[in-house]
Amino acid sequence: MIRAFIFKEWLKLRWAFLGLSLLGFSFLLFTGHGLYREFAAGPAVPIWQNLVERQVMFFSGLKYFGVLAGLVTALVQWLPDTPNRGLRLQLHLPFPQMQGVGILVLCGALTVIVVCGLMIAALLLITQYFFPWPVVRSVGLTVFPWMLAGLPVYAMAGAALLDISLLRRVIYGIIGWQMASLYLAGCGYAGFEGVLGLYGLMALLMLFAPFISAERFKRGTL
Amino acid sequence: MTFFSRYAAVFFALVVLATFLPRFFWQAAEGQRNRLAIFYSSVSEGFLIHELDAYGQNFYRTEEGRELDQKDFVSLLPFRYARDLVRWGEMPETIQGVAVEPEKLPLSVQNVFFRPRSLDGPEIPLCFVMEAASGFVDLEMPGEVMRISGRQAEFIRTSDNRVLKEKSLLFTAAFERAGFHFPAQKAWARTSTRKPFDWGWFILDAEGSLFHLIQAKGQPQVRPVLKDFAPGIRYVQVEEHPGRHAYGLLVDWKGGVHRMNYPDYSLTPLPLKEFNPSEMRLTWRRDPLVHHYTVEGGDALSVTVTDHRDAVIREIRMDLPPLRSESARKAEAFFFPFRIMQGVPDSGYLTLRLSWNHDFLLARALGILAALGSFVLWRHWQGRSLKESPADWLVLGVCGFFGLFALLWAGHVPGQKPVERRAV
Numbered sequence: 001m002i003r004a005f006i007f008k009e010w011l012k013l014r015w016a017f018l019g020l021s022l023l024g025f026s027f028l029l030f031t032g033h034g035l036y037r038e039f040a041a042g043p044a045v046p047i048w049q050n051l052v053e054r055q056v057m058f059f060s061g062l063k064y065f066g067v068l069a070g071l072v073t074a075l076v077q078w079l080p081d082t083p084n085r086g087l088r089l090q091l092h093l094p095f096p097q098m099q100g101v102g103i104l105v106l107c108g109a110l111t112v113i114v115v116c117g118l119m120i121a122a123l124l125l126i127t128q129y130f131f132p133w134p135v136v137r138s139v140g141l142t143v144f145p146w147m148l149a150g151l152p153v154y155a156m157a158g159a160a161l162l163d164i165s166l167l168r169r170v171i172y173g174i175i176g177w178q179m180a181s182l183y184l185a186g187c188g189y190a191g192f193e194g195v196l197g198l199y200g201l202m203a204l205l206m207l208f209a210p211f212i213s214a215e216r217f218k219r220g221t222l
Numbered sequence: 223m224t225f226f227s228r229y230a231a232v233f234f235a236l237v238v239l240a241t242f243l244p245r246f247f248w249q250a251a252e253g254q255r256n257r258l259a260i261f262y263s264s265v266s267e268g269f270l271i272h273e274l275d276a277y278g279q280n281f282y283r284t285e286e287g288r289e290l291d292q293k294d295f296v297s298l299l300p301f302r303y304a305r306d307l308v309r310w311g312e313m314p315e316t317i318q319g320v321a322v323e324p325e326k327l328p329l330s331v332q333n334v335f336f337r338p339r340s341l342d343g344p345e346i347p348l349c350f351v352m353e354a355a356s357g358f359v360d361l362e363m364p365g366e367v368m369r370i371s372g373r374q375a376e377f378i379r380t381s382d383n384r385v386l387k388e389k390s391l392l393f394t395a396a397f398e399r400a401g402f403h404f405p406a407q408k409a410w411a412r413t414s415t416r417k418p419f420d421w422g423w424f425i426l427d428a429e430g431s432l433f434h435l436i437q438a439k440g441q442p443q444v445r446p447v448l449k450d451f452a453p454g455i456r457y458v459q460v461e462e463h464p465g466r467h468a469y470g471l472l473v474d475w476k477g478g479v480h481r482m483n484y485p486d487y488s489l490t491p492l493p494l495k496e497f498n499p500s501e502m503r504l505t506w507r508r509d510p511l512v513h514h515y516t517v518e519g520g521d522a523l524s525v526t527v528t529d530h531r532d533a534v535i536r537e538i539r540m541d542l543p544p545l546r547s548e549s550a551r552k553a554e555a556f557f558f559p560f561r562i563m564q565g566v567p568d569s570g571y572l573t574l575r576l577s578w579n580h581d582f583l584l585a586r587a588l589g590i591l592a593a594l595g596s597f598v599l600w601r602h603w604q605g606r607s608l609k610e611s612p613a614d615w616l617v618l619g620v621c622g623f624f625g626l627f628a629l630l631w632a633g634h635v636p637g638q639k640p641v642e643r644r645a646v
Contacts, residue, residue, distance in 0.1 A: 043380075044380040045380050047380075098223035098224075102223075131383060132348070132378050134347050134348055134369055171235075175231075178241070182241065186570075188343065188344050189344050189346060191570065192571075192572050193344060195572065195573050195574060198574060208227045209230055209231050212224045212227035212231060212632075212636070216636050219636050
């Protein structure tokens, strides 16, 4: 049964996974090529000075990638099952209901984590080609919370789609948006150094949010 | 699981409410006040006040309250407005017996600004070590950066990201000769080519000693500056000024601010009372006769004036009208028993710090009681038992209205039945 659940989610999520990966890699290819052209076109000092002194981020376009990944994953995963209440069928299967929802949430969260993890790894690979370890480390610490923002957005968008009360849906949306803004705050490099563990834990805790909405969805009452 | 899910939702609602509601509240409720600046006039030997209101109107007056027009105000501050006075032909030849040479004023007038946010913040630990004695007038950014890692100083060429071994060995040996303990904790400099000369880097080693690094004709000059400095060094603000009066300011971990004098690196504690570098702003103005130290923060503005031997001449303190009225602070205590802050004034790092409201105990207690009362009414209206989800009462007791809003939004755990009401 578990494998069947995972396969069903994979069928829904594979195109989102592929699309997000292609989008991210295209952006990184564009960024890497831009850096290469800058290094080839003139002296490297201004590029380094912009990076180290002025904290200009050559990868700033990735800032909202985590949010996009979370939102797209939630929409692709939950939207096909909610308008005609198709998910209720799954929630009434002879299988522990919360375990079933847990598998769904885990599949969605893993999609976000893997896509964002791939983006971080590829960005660090590009960075280490042009810059030394202190820059690679700072870039990693900067981009990690941006990608973590994908989890609260995924969890809250999922909860909002599953919930049956319009007001509660709107507030789930506001909370997801404001939580994401906490992860996207700051304008310099590595601002979250030292508190990444706390923010990571919060992002993981947020994955519990869709369970109560799923219960309300199943019962069809507030 | 629905129980955990409900409290996870409540927790995140609380985080969002406690982070953003107090912020929005103060955006709406915080008042405005005119911008004030206080200057010491060596001509009148008194303080002058410049006030700018919200409509951009300027007001000038003496400390006794006598109104001045702009020209009188400028005439009383010849070092600050030297170019205007020279243009009008009204620059005094002497002030307090000291000859004034307008063309030399840029060497003796210096303004240094210190902000709490400078103390700490994320940065990439790579140092652009400029050539300080190139022989050319203009400074140039070097083609390599230095990093001080575990056991050595390494130079990395920017064009191809490769380590320059010879230069790295040369600088590492210079550090070791000076008694530097690797790795570096912090390094401070003003990396800009828009300065008259380069004073290189002040570097704090692993044991808390301060060293000064300058590169002259490709050779490192590393000098030990401070060893066994008991309060510990928190921050160095390097100031390359053509007058070369001081290397800059040094802030210690006990809140003391020192001027680091040129050329012997001696420290002169600044005569600042009740100065907290983590929260207050400091402006140091030097002119040919006096030093002014202006401290701004905590609803007060104070200025201390000393002569060049650091003897205090005059002091003034002005209490500014508070930006936050008492009624607004009471309302804050009633509605928000705590707040969550993502930033702190003395650091560029982000955090998630819970800060309890310690003002107005009665207002806070009333706020929590009002939240509890509202929740009881809501439960009654919904036909729900007061014994349902007992942890809700703890959330309300600790979080007040934040808890109330979060619980109202989260609703009850699905599946719990309402209390049966008796027929009337």
